[in-house]
Amino acid sequence: xxxxxxxxxxxxxxxxxxxxxxxxxxxxxxxxxxxxxxxxxxxxxxxxxxxxxxxxxxxxxxxxxxxxxxxxxxxxxxxxxxxxxxxxxxxxxxxxxxxxxxxxxxxxxxxxxxxxxxxxxxxxxxxxxxxxxxxxxxxxxxxxxxxxxxxxxxxxxxxxxxxxxxxxxxxxxxxxxxxxxxxxxxxxxxxxxxxxxxxxxxxxxxxxxxxxxxxxxxxxxxxxxxxxxxxxxxxxxxxxxxxxxxxxxxxxxxxxxxxxxxxxxxxxxxxxxxxxxxxxxxxxxxxxxxxxxxxxxxxxxxxxxxxxxxxxxxxxxxxxxxxxxxxxxxxxxxxxxxxxxxxxxxxxxxxxxxxxxxxxxxxxxxxxxxxxxxxxxxxxxxxxxxxxxxxxxxxxxxxxxxxxxxxxxxxxxxxxxxxxxxxxxxxxxxxxxxxxxxxxxxxxxxxxxxxxxxxxxxxxxxxxxxxxxxxxx
Amino acid sequence: xxxxxxxxxxxxxxxxxxxxxxxxxxxxxxxxxxxxxxxxxxxxxxxxxxxxxxxxxxxxxxxxxxxxxxxxxxxxxxxxxxxxxxxxxxxxxxxxxxxxxxxxxxxxxxxxxxxxxxxxxxxxxxxxxxxxxxxxxxxxxxxxxxxxxxxxxxxxxxxxxxxxxxxxxxxxxxxxxxxxxxxxxxxxxxxxxxxxxxxxxxxxxxxxxxxxxxxxxxxxxxxxxxxxxxxxxxxxxxxxxxxxxxxxxxxxxxxxxxxxxxxxxxxxxxxxxxxxxxxxxxxxxxxxxxxxxxxxxxxxxxxxxxxxxxxxxxxxxxxxxxxxxxxxxxxxxxxxxxxxxxxxxxxxxxxxxxxxxxxxxxxxxxxxxxxxxxxxxxxxxxxxxxxxxxxxxxxxxxxxxxxxxxxxxxxxxxxxxxxxxxxxxxxxxxxxxxxxxxxxxxxxxxxxxxxxxxxxxxxxxxxxxxxxxxxxx
Numbered sequence: 001x002x003x004x005x006x007x008x009x010x011x012x013x014x015x016x017x018x019x020x021x022x023x024x025x026x027x028x029x030x031x032x033x034x035x036x037x038x039x040x041x042x043x044x045x046x047x048x049x050x051x052x053x054x055x056x057x058x059x060x061x062x063x064x065x066x067x068x069x070x071x072x073x074x075x076x077x078x079x080x081x082x083x084x085x086x087x088x089x090x091x092x093x094x095x096x097x098x099x100x101x102x103x104x105x106x107x108x109x110x111x112x113x114x115x116x117x118x119x120x121x122x123x124x125x126x127x128x129x130x131x132x133x134x135x136x137x138x139x140x141x142x143x144x145x146x147x148x149x150x151x152x153x154x155x156x157x158x159x160x161x162x163x164x165x166x167x168x169x170x171x172x173x174x175x176x177x178x179x180x181x182x183x184x185x186x187x188x189x190x191x192x193x194x195x196x197x198x199x200x201x202x203x204x205x206x207x208x209x210x211x212x213x214x215x216x217x218x219x220x221x222x223x224x225x226x227x228x229x230x231x232x233x234x235x236x237x238x239x240x241x242x243x244x245x246x247x248x249x250x251x252x253x254x255x256x257x258x259x260x261x262x263x264x265x266x267x268x269x270x271x272x273x274x275x276x277x278x279x280x281x282x283x284x285x286x287x288x289x290x291x292x293x294x295x296x297x298x299x300x301x302x303x304x305x306x307x308x309x310x311x312x313x314x315x316x317x318x319x320x321x322x323x324x325x326x327x328x329x330x331x332x333x334x335x336x337x338x339x340x341x342x343x344x345x346x347x348x349x350x351x352x353x354x355x356x357x358x359x360x361x362x363x364x365x366x367x368x369x370x371x372x373x374x375x376x377x378x379x380x381x382x383x384x385x386x387x388x389x390x391x392x393x394x395x396x397x398x399x400x401x402x403x404x405x406x407x408x409x410x411x412x413x414x415x416x417x418x419x420x421x422x423x424x425x426x427x428x429x430x431x432x433x434x435x436x437x438x439x440x441x442x443x444x445x446x447x448x449x450x451x452x453x454x455x456x457x458x459x460x461x462x463x464x465x466x467x468x469x470x471x472x473x
Numbered sequence: 474x475x476x477x478x479x480x481x482x483x484x485x486x487x488x489x490x491x492x493x494x495x496x497x498x499x500x501x502x503x504x505x506x507x508x509x510x511x512x513x514x515x516x517x518x519x520x521x522x523x524x525x526x527x528x529x530x531x532x533x534x535x536x537x538x539x540x541x542x543x544x545x546x547x548x549x550x551x552x553x554x555x556x557x558x559x560x561x562x563x564x565x566x567x568x569x570x571x572x573x574x575x576x577x578x579x580x581x582x583x584x585x586x587x588x589x590x591x592x593x594x595x596x597x598x599x600x601x602x603x604x605x606x607x608x609x610x611x612x613x614x615x616x617x618x619x620x621x622x623x624x625x626x627x628x629x630x631x632x633x634x635x636x637x638x639x640x641x642x643x644x645x646x647x648x649x650x651x652x653x654x655x656x657x658x659x660x661x662x663x664x665x666x667x668x669x670x671x672x673x674x675x676x677x678x679x680x681x682x683x684x685x686x687x688x689x690x691x692x693x694x695x696x697x698x699x700x701x702x703x704x705x706x707x708x709x710x711x712x713x714x715x716x717x718x719x720x721x722x723x724x725x726x727x728x729x730x731x732x733x734x735x736x737x738x739x740x741x742x743x744x745x746x747x748x749x750x751x752x753x754x755x756x757x758x759x760x761x762x763x764x765x766x767x768x769x770x771x772x773x774x775x776x777x778x779x780x781x782x783x784x785x786x787x788x789x790x791x792x793x794x795x796x797x798x799x800x801x802x803x804x805x806x807x808x809x810x811x812x813x814x815x816x817x818x819x820x821x822x823x824x825x826x827x828x829x830x831x832x833x834x835x836x837x838x839x840x841x842x843x844x845x846x847x848x849x850x851x852x853x854x855x856x857x858x859x860x861x862x863x864x865x866x867x868x869x870x871x872x873x874x875x876x877x878x879x880x881x882x883x884x885x886x887x888x889x890x891x892x893x894x895x896x897x898x899x900x901x902x903x904x905x906x907x908x909x910x911x912x913x914x915x916x917x918x919x920x921x922x923x924x925x926x927x928x929x930x931x932x933x934x935x936x937x938x939x940x941x942x943x944x945x946x
Binding site for chain 1: 665666690720898900902904918927944
C-alpha cells in the first residue's frame with residue numbers, strides 16, 4: 001500500500017481540512033469515552049455527505065485500508081476506536097448532520113447519521129412530535145451511532161430499542177455502493193430485512209449514512225413517582241400491576257437499590273434519600289399521557305394506592321410538578337455519576353427475562369460475595385425491560401483500582417456465567433465492540449457464530465469494515 | 474437422485490403415516506389459498522418436532538431434494554406452493570403445534586411454528602395477556618407462516634407487524650442445523666440480528682420451528698366507532714387528531730370507500746349502509762383501554778366531537794356494546810367477502826407513506842380509469858399504517874373473468890408504477906412468494922438485489938430452501 005497516494009486521493013476527495021493526521025487534531029477521535037482503548041489511525045477522514053462516504057469507501061477498498069466508522073465517540077464497548085497498528089482509517093460521520101425531512105403526517109423524520117440525538121429529538125419536537133429515544137449521552141451521541149449499536153435507554157419498555165424506532169436506512173456497502181433504503185413505510189414485505197441487519201452491526205457490515213425514523217404523538221403530560229419496596233420480587237409485582245392498569249401509558253420503570261441512593265446522597269449532598277425510612281428497593285415509574293396531567297395523576301395515584309393495598313409498595317412519592325419529576329429522574333441519573341466520583345467499578349450491562357430478575361439477583365449476589373468478600377453491589381437499571389446495570393464496587397476502605405485489578409476478570413466471568421444460566425445476555429444495550437467480542441463468542445452456539453461469520457463474509461469479503469469488532473478474527 | 478432411497482429414509486425418520494404421496498392425501502397441500510397455483514411434490518412430509526425437521530433437512534440435502542415449507546397454507550402470494558416439477562418436497566410444519574411456555578411475568582410465550590394463530594391468541598388470553606396479531610385467517614394460519622411472511626393485519630398501527638411481536642426464534646438452517654435463538658429478552662445487543670433475517674424470508678433462508686413472542690396486558694375495554702368523511706384527506710386529518718388525543722390507545726384505523734360499503738349492503742342484505750346519508754369515505758376507529766369502558770367511551774366521544782367541530786367528520790356512530798363493536802368490524806371484514814361473491818377483482822396489497830395516501834389515490838384512480846374505463850374502485854384498508862387494498866372491479870355488467878383477463882397486466886403494472894413513484898411498496902403485508910417475485914425485483918435497485926442474493930448464497934449455497942420464491946432464479 002502506498003500511504004502517500006491514498007492520502008493524496010483522500011485530500012482530493014474531501015479537501016485538505018478534512019484529512020486529519022496531527023495528534024492535536026486526531027486525539028479526540030482515538031480514545032474511547034471510558035478511556036479503555038487508545039488506537040492510532042492512518043488518518044481521521046471527515047466526509048461531508050453520503051456520496052463522499054461512498055467514494056471514500058471505494059478509495060479505502062482500492063488501497064486495502066481498513067475502516068473504522070465513528071459518530072459521537074460515546075460508545076461504551078470500544079466499537080469506534082481503531083487498533084494500534086496505525087494502518088486503519090477512522091471515518092467520522094459527524095459532518096453528515098442534516099435533518100433531511102420531517103413528515104409530520106407520516107410520523108417520520110429522515111436524519112443523517114451524524115445528527116446529534118438531541119437534535120433529532122428537537123426536530124421532532126418542532127413538528128409537535130416525539131422521537132422517544134433517550135439516553136444519558138443524547139447531547140453528544142449521534143443517531144448513526146445509536147443505530148450502529150442499537151442503543152437502548154430509558155424508554156425501551158414502551159417504545160423499543162433504536163431498532164424498533166427505525167423504518168429505513170441509507171447505507172454505504174463495504175464495496176462503496178450506496179443503498180437507498182430510506183423508506184417511510186409501516187408495512188413492507190418485499191424481501192430480506194436488510195435494515196435490521198445493519199442496525200446493531202456496529203459498522204462491520206456497512207456504513208449507515210442516514211435513517212428514516214418513527215415519530216409519535218407528543219404526550220401532553222409526563223407524571224413521575226417513586227415507590228419504596230422490600231425486594232426485587234415486589235418490584236416485579238408492581239411492574240405487572242402497572243402494565244395491567246396503565247397499559248402503554250407506562251413509559252419508565254427503573255429499579256434502584258438502597259445502596260445506590262445512599263451513594264448518591266453521600267456524593268451529592270443536596271440529593272437526599274427521598275423516604276422517611278430506608279427501604280431495600282426503590283422504583284421510579286413514569287406515565288406519559290395524551291389526555292391531561294390530571295388524568296395521568298389520577299391514574300398514577302390509583303395505581304400506587306392499589307399497590308399499597310396489595311402490600312406491594314411500602315411508601316410512595318408522586319411528583320407535583322415537572323421540576324419535581326425532573327428531580328426524581330435526576331436521582332436515577334446520578335447513580336453512575338456517584339459511582340464515577342467514588343472510583344472505578346466492575347460494570348456489567350446485562351439483561352435477563354424480566355420474570356427472572358429476582359432469582360438472578362438472589363443467585364448471583366452470593367457468588368460475587370464469595371469471590372470478592374465485602375464487595376458492594378450497585379444494582380440499578382431498566383427493570384421494565386430486564387436490563388440491569390449490575391455493578392460491583394470495592395469494599396469500604398479498599399482502593400478501587402486495586403480492587404478492579406484483582407477481581408475484574410473473575411467477577412465478570414462469574415456474573416456472565418450466571419446471566420447465561422438465566423437465559424440472559426451479557427450486553428443488553430452497549431453492544432460488543434472490542435470489549436465484549438470474545439466473551440460474547442464464548443456464550444454463542446457454534447451454529448450462531450457460523451451464521452454470523454457467513455454474513456460477515458458475504459457482505460465484507462475483504463474484511464475491511466471495522467475489523468476486530470463484534471466477531472473474533 | 475434415488476427417489477426410493479430418499480422416501481425410505483423419510484419413512485424411517487417420520488413414520489410411514491407422515492410421508493404422503495397419494496393425491497387424496499396431498500392435494501390440500503399443493504394448491505394455494507386463492508387457487509392461483511397448483512404444484513406437484515415428491516412427497517408431503519410431516520415431521521413431529523424440531524429435531525425431526527433438522528434430520529429431514531439433512532436428508533433432503535444429502536439427496537439434493539429442494540424443500541418447500543408450509544404452515545396453514547393460507548398465504549396469498551403462492552410462497553408455500555411447490556413448482557410443477559414434482560421434484561420438490563413439501564415440508565408441513567403443522568404437527569409442531571405445542572405452546573412450549575407461557576411466561577406471564579415476562580410477557581412472553583413460546584410457540585411452535587405449527588400452532589394456529591388463534592391458539593396462540595387463546596394461550597395468551599388464558600394467562601390474562603394479549604397476543605395482538607389478528608387477521609382474517611387466524612383460525613387456520615400458523616404462527617410459523619405469520620413469521621415467515623411477516624404478516625400484518627388490523628393492529629399494526631399500535632403493535633407492529635409480526636416482526637415487531639417476536640423476540641426469539643428457533644430455526645433449522647439449510648444445512649439441517651438447529652439454531653436455538655429462543656430468547657425472551659427486550660434488549661440484547663450481542664451481534665447480528667439473525668432473527669429478523671429469517672422473519673419475512675418466506676422459508677428461503679431456513680425453516681422456523683418455534684418462536685418466543687411478545688405479550689401485552691389485556692385491555693379491559695375495546696371501543697369502536699364509525700366516522701363519515703368527505704375524502705381520504707379528511708381521513709388523514711382524523712388519524713392525526715386521533716393519534717394526538719388518544720396516543721397509543723388508538724389500535725385500529727380502517728378506511729372504507731362508499732362503494733365498498735354499498736357493495737357489502739348489496740351482497741349481504743342485513744348489512745345496511747350505516748349512515749342516514751351517503752358519505753364518500755368511512756373510517757372505522759378502535760380504542761383499546763386498560764382503564765375502563767367508560768374512560769374509552771368518553772375519550773372516543775371527545776375525539777369525534779372535536780373532529781366534527783373541526784369540520785373533519787360529518788357524522789359518527791359509536792358502538793354501544795361489544796356486539797355492536799363486532800357488527801362494525803363485521804362491515805369492514807365483509808368487504809373482501811362481498812368482492813369474492815361478485816367475482817374476481819384485480820387486487821393490490823400496497824402501502825405508501827401515510828401522508829401520501831390522498832395524493833396517491835388522486836393520482837392513481839384516473840390512471841386506472843384511462844386504462845380500464847368504467848372500472849370500479851374497491852379501495853379500503855389499514856389507513857393507520859398506509860396499507861391499502863387497492864382493488865379494481867369490472868364495470869357494471871362486464872364479466873369479471875373477461876375483465877381480469879383483459880386488464881390485469883396493464884392495470885397492475887400502472888398501479889405498481891404509481892406506488893413506486895409515491896415511495897411505496899407493492900407488497901405491504903402479503904409477501905412476494907412466486908406471485909410478486911419478479912415485479913418486486915423490477916423495482917428494487919441493483920444494490921439491494923445484490924445484497925439479497927449475497928444473503929441467499931451465504932445461507933443456502935445449494936439453493937434448496939424454497940427455491941423460486943422471493944428472489945428471481
